[in-house]
Amino acid sequence: MLALLVLVAPLLGGAVVAAAPRRGGLRWAAVATNGATLALGVTLAVRVLAHGPVTGAGGVLRADALSAFMVVVIGAVALLASWLGIRTVALDLAAGTMTPTRAAAYAILVQGFIATMLLAVLAANLGVLWVAVEATTIVTTFLVGSRRTRGSLEAAWKYLIICSVGIALAFFGTVLFYLAALHAGGHSAQALDWTSLMATARHLDPAVVRLGFALVVLGYGTKVGLAPMHSWLPDAHSQAPTPVSALMSGVLLSVAFYAILRFKAVADLSLGPSFSREVLVVVALLSLAVAASLLIAQRDYKRLLAYSSIEHMGLIALGAAAGTRLAIAAVLLQILGHGLTKTVLFLTSGEIMAAEGTSHIDGVRALLARRPALGGLFGVGLVALLGFPPFSLFSSELLMTRAEFGVGLGWVAVVAVALMVVIFVAVVGHARHMLFGPGETAAVDATPPRWVAAPLVGGLVACALIGVVAWPLSGLLVAAAHVVRP
Amino acid sequence: MTFSSALALAAGAVLVCAVSVLWLTSVRSVIRAVAIQGVALGTVALILGVDQRDPGLIAAASVVLVLKGAVIPALLSRSGGGDSRGRESRPLVNVPASLVAAAALIVVAFVTTRGVGRFVGTSAGSLVPVGVATMLIGFFVLVTRRRPVFQIVGLLMVDNGIALVAFLSTAGVPFLIELGVSLDIFLGVMMLMVLTRRLKVEFGDVDLDELQELRD
Numbered sequence: 183m184l185a186l187l188v189l190v191a192p193l194l195g196g197a198v199v200a201a202a203p204r205r206g207g208l209r210w211a212a213v214a215t216n217g218a219t220l221a222l223g224v225t226l227a228v229r230v231l232a233h234g235p236v237t238g239a240g241g242v243l244r245a246d247a248l249s250a251f252m253v254v255v256i257g258a259v260a261l262l263a264s265w266l267g268i269r270t271v272a273l274d275l276a277a278g279t280m281t282p283t284r285a286a287a288y289a290i291l292v293q294g295f296i297a298t299m300l301l302a303v304l305a306a307n308l309g310v311l312w313v314a315v316e317a318t319t320i321v322t323t324f325l326v327g328s329r330r331t332r333g334s335l336e337a338a339w340k341y342l343i344i345c346s347v348g349i350a351l352a353f354f355g356t357v358l359f360y361l362a363a364l365h366a367g368g369h370s371a372q373a374l375d376w377t378s379l380m381a382t383a384r385h386l387d388p389a390v391v392r393l394g395f396a397l398v399v400l401g402y403g404t405k406v407g408l409a410p411m412h413s414w415l416p417d418a419h420s421q422a423p424t425p426v427s428a429l430m431s432g433v434l435l436s437v438a439f440y441a442i443l444r445f446k447a448v449a450d451l452s453l454g455p456s457f458s459r460e461v462l463v464v465v466a467l468l469s470l471a472v473a474a475s476l477l478i479a480q481r482d483y484k485r486l487l488a489y490s491s492i493e494h495m496g497l498i499a500l501g502a503a504a505g506t507r508l509a510i511a512a513v514l515l516q517i518l519g520h521g522l523t524k525t526v527l528f529l530t531s532g533e534i535m536a537a538e539g540t541s542h543i544d545g546v547r548a549l550l551a552r553r554p555a556l557g558g559l560f561g562v563g564l565v566a567l568l569g570f571p572p573f574s575l576f577s578s579e580l581l582m583t584r585a586e587f588g589v590g591l592g593w594v595a596v597v598a599v600a601l602m603v604v605i606f607v608a609v610v611g612h613a614r615h616m617l618f619g620p621g622e623t624a625a626v627d628a629t630p631p632r633w634v635a636a637p638l639v640g641g642l643v644a645c646a647l648i649g650v651v652a653w654p655l656s657g658l659l660v661a662a663a664h665v666v667r668p
Numbered sequence: 669m670t671f672s673s674a675l676a677l678a679a680g681a682v683l684v685c686a687v688s689v690l691w692l693t694s695v696r697s698v699i700r701a702v703a704i705q706g707v708a709l710g711t712v713a714l715i716l717g718v719d720q721r722d723p724g725l726i727a728a729a730s731v732v733l734v735l736k737g738a739v740i741p742a743l744l745s746r747s748g749g750g751d752s753r754g755r756e757s758r759p760l761v762n763v764p765a766s767l768v769a770a771a772a773l774i775v776v777a778f779v780t781t782r783g784v785g786r787f788v789g790t791s792a793g794s795l796v797p798v799g800v801a802t803m804l805i806g807f808f809v810l811v812t813r814r815r816p817v818f819q820i821v822g823l824l825m826v827d828n829g830i831a832l833v834a835f836l837s838t839a840g841v842p843f844l845i846e847l848g849v850s851l852d853i854f855l856g857v858m859m860l861m862v863l864t865r866r867l868k869v870e871f872g873d874v875d876l877d878e879l880q881e882l883r884d
Contacts, residue, residue, distance in 0.1 A: 310845065360834075
């Protein structure tokens, strides 16, 4: 019942907003229901920690600690993104670039997008998980192309084609796991259920599982934005409306990675940890290298944030490659920290773009002097993103690196840290360009309204608090790590 | 005709349709080829379903026959019918080279996935490489053709190849999931057609490699 409620809440919000697209006040309904999703996620986590996994909707839905954690992440990012979405839609309506009809469609699609992500993390069956992830692609394509400019249509086309190919490979991988499970004596209707798959995992044919897992990493990795299948990501993230970019970068990538984690758990029981480690190390280092090389000469700050997402997904894949319980807990903490920070940064970049009229790094100067509020938020967000304490990305990156050394991936960790230094220098260089400099002209309308700044500040404060006092989360993180590494 | 030869014939038809897309140049005949491929795929599922008396599989077969054999091709030819040029302009790889590449891909498919076929252990399972070859040729079409319609066809072929593997190796995923998968694919193709139309409305008749606004 609780799991079903989580799924229905965002749709309810979308329906209310779409029912009266001209009534601006009603747009808060989506924010309220996304807040409810976050609260329900916390409730779910408490329930799961106390009484074990929760099922719902006749066994189609199942929430363990890992699912509950992901619901919390989705709820938090959705709350922030829909809050700022009110402003984006209002600005677009005032400028005449959006009609009330399109605003209604936009609300339904965004809330539907959130619901499909929730279905993905709550699905009891890996086949249903696939259907849900594919559904996120379809829903978001319209959102990416919603501005109907040449660039956004190009991005939407690339996004849909590349991700469809990727997700087709993931389906192939899923079929191979299904085949192995049937041969290990699974009943056809339940063979892809998480619980029965984990129960038979030790008897699965290793050769078939090996091929299946490689395809799953390549396939879902496309949606995660892992190299070599990342090329849709910067285009889609830079062309989508900013709340959608925030949702895609903040959680959609992690939801796809969640799918890889589930399959990794099964594959590790069948093959031992070394095979999944090798596969993940390759894609992780490749992603970090791609991100580093394209961040150096980056000219667009939304694309800069997009490449930084590829970097973080690479770090997460590397943490998962280490694969100890501590490493998995750190990976999940990184998912939460990156989700919050990147959401705030994308939403702030949307404000900067609205104020400055350009997404070029060269076009923005002396932001701290001219627009202290926006510049400050952007600067602090980047500090958090680069992994400075007290923000939680510092602790999670440290924990992941330590875990990598602990399992003999020391040289990999050294290469990763070297690439992170390159990325650090590149991002700081671009940020210096945008933030500092003589601010001769004071901007007229310099500060965003308080209700716009509040969620952005709140997101960063939350990220810092988690970094300082992780204990409210630690029980959930450890329990979730146990799901991946029983 | 015996069960296994009927099955081999239908699976072979899926692969022949994939290869034929490489030398067909008009939009209409390519759409027809992918429609026939859908029918052949549905027939494979139907033969297996009747043989195993599996109502779920027969239902899945009828979904495939209706959706991939009729509905999607019909929608495609409606949106592609207004295509003023009506043919692929300049594929990145010409027809003879494409056919050589297809032959190589078929060999690769057989070498790499014969093991999976042996693992399945049935006569249907031994046909698994046919599905993989179809998938690989679909990828090839996807990366070497420039017209939007051809890319949609390539994607459908990738999908048909994987569906063929699923039917042959596991007698299909459970029906509920099959339904979800079919729905997703249908919606995905619809989306691609909507995007094709928008691209045409906004910019006229474009080749996809003319879309180069976004790059680093």
